[in-house]
Amino acid sequence: xxxxxxxxxGAGNLNSVMNAFAFLKLDxxxxxxxxxxxxxxxxxxxxxxxxxxxxxxLKKKKLDVxxxxxxxxxxxxxxxxxxxxxxxxxxxxSPKTKGLGIFRGKVMKFTAGKVPQIGWNKILPVKxxxxxFRQEYAYFVNSYYVVSExxxxxxxxxxxxxxFACAVKYKNIxxxxxxxxxxxxQGIDLLRRWLES
Numbered sequence: 001x002x003x004x005x006x007x008x009x010g011a012g013n014l015n016s017v018m019n020a021f022a023f024l025k026l027d028x029x030x031x032x033x034x035x036x037x038x039x040x041x042x043x044x045x046x047x048x049x050x051x052x053x054x055x056x057x058l059k060k061k062k063l064d065v066x067x068x069x070x071x072x073x074x075x076x077x078x079x080x081x082x083x084x085x086x087x088x089x090x091x092x093x094s095p096k097t098k099g100l101g102i103f104r105g106k107v108m109k110f111t112a113g114k115v116p117q118i119g120w121n122k123i124l125p126v127k128x129x130x131x132x133f134r135q136e137y138a139y140f141v142n143s144y145y146v147v148s149e150x151x152x153x154x155x156x157x158x159x160x161x162x163x164f165a166c167a168v169k170y171k172n173i174x175x176x177x178x179x180x181x182x183x184x185x186q187g188i189d190l191l192r193r194w195l196e197s
Contacts, residue, residue, distance in 0.1 A: 002076075002195060004028035005040035007067070007083075009057040011049045016181040017080070020191055034066035042195060043067070043075055046181070047082025051107065051144075052094030054082055064100060071102060071173060078194055079175035081142065084168065087175055088146055102173065104149040112161035116143040123166060123178070125156040132193045133167060136186045138178035140166075145177060 006017050008030050021028040028044070029036065037043060045067065047054055058064040071077050079087055086099050091107035099107075110117065117140050125133035133156045145164040148154060155174070156167035166177045174194055180187035 002026070002041040003039065004042045004044065004195075005036055006030045007037065007043065007045045007063060008032045009047070009054055009061065009063055011047070011054070011057075013046050013048055013179070013181060016179075017044060017046050020181040020188055023188055024192055024195075026195070032061050032063065034062050037063070037066040037070050038073075040070065040075060042078070043070055044078045044080065045083035045086075046080040047084075047086060048141075049082065050093060051082065051085060051091040051099070052097040054086060055094070055097050055099065058086075058100075068100060068102070074172050076195070077173045077175075078191075079173075080181070081177060081179060084175035084177050085144060085146055087168075087173070088148070091144060093144055103153060103168065103170070105147050107144045107146050109144050110142075110160065116141055117160050121158050121160060121166075121178075123156045123158060124163075125167075126154060131197050132169070132174065132190065134186070134190075137183070138166075138176075138180065138187060138190075139182040139184075140178045142177055 085107045087102040120137045153168045153170045154165045155169040158166035
């Protein structure tokens with residue numbers, strides 16, 4: 001049985017994520033303790049709000065170190081929304097704040113269409129990532145999107161006045177810009193496939 005840990009940095013849609021795993025009849029805990037993260041077998045990092053505030057909170061609680069250590073140790077990791085963006089080096093939202101820098105690239109603000117993007121949009125998976133991702137609709141709430149320097153980690157794209165990466169995958173790391181926990185049955189199924197992958 002996997003020990004699923006949901007990271008609490010002081011903001012985020014934690015209860016919805018907990019409820020999604022409860023629906024799958026899986027135990028998950030919400031924690032802000034680095035030791036719990038280190039002892040987890042699967043880590044979920046849901047993030048909402050401001051990039052700079054989140055990084056400040058992560059450093060304050062020493063969660064940034066715990067996340068990097070867990071990832072380097074091969075723990076299964078899922079970043080959601082801001083939890084995807086923080087894996088990159090920087091964001092236009094908080095220009096003076098450095099992200100975790102797991103991946104090279106930056107987070108850019110949408111310059112066309114209604115900002116933020118709110119609502120359902122189609123996921124367009126790249127061929128090699130069909131194990132987890134399907135061509136289906138998911139729920140988005142985002143003003144920013146990631147631009148990865150390494151295109152090979154892009155697992156799926158979405159079109160919002162131009163295509164952007166809505167999911168990345170590399171080894172034990174999976175991250176999505178959309179909200180599986182708000183995406184109904186297809187979101188629940190995606191969480192199940194992620195755990196089983």
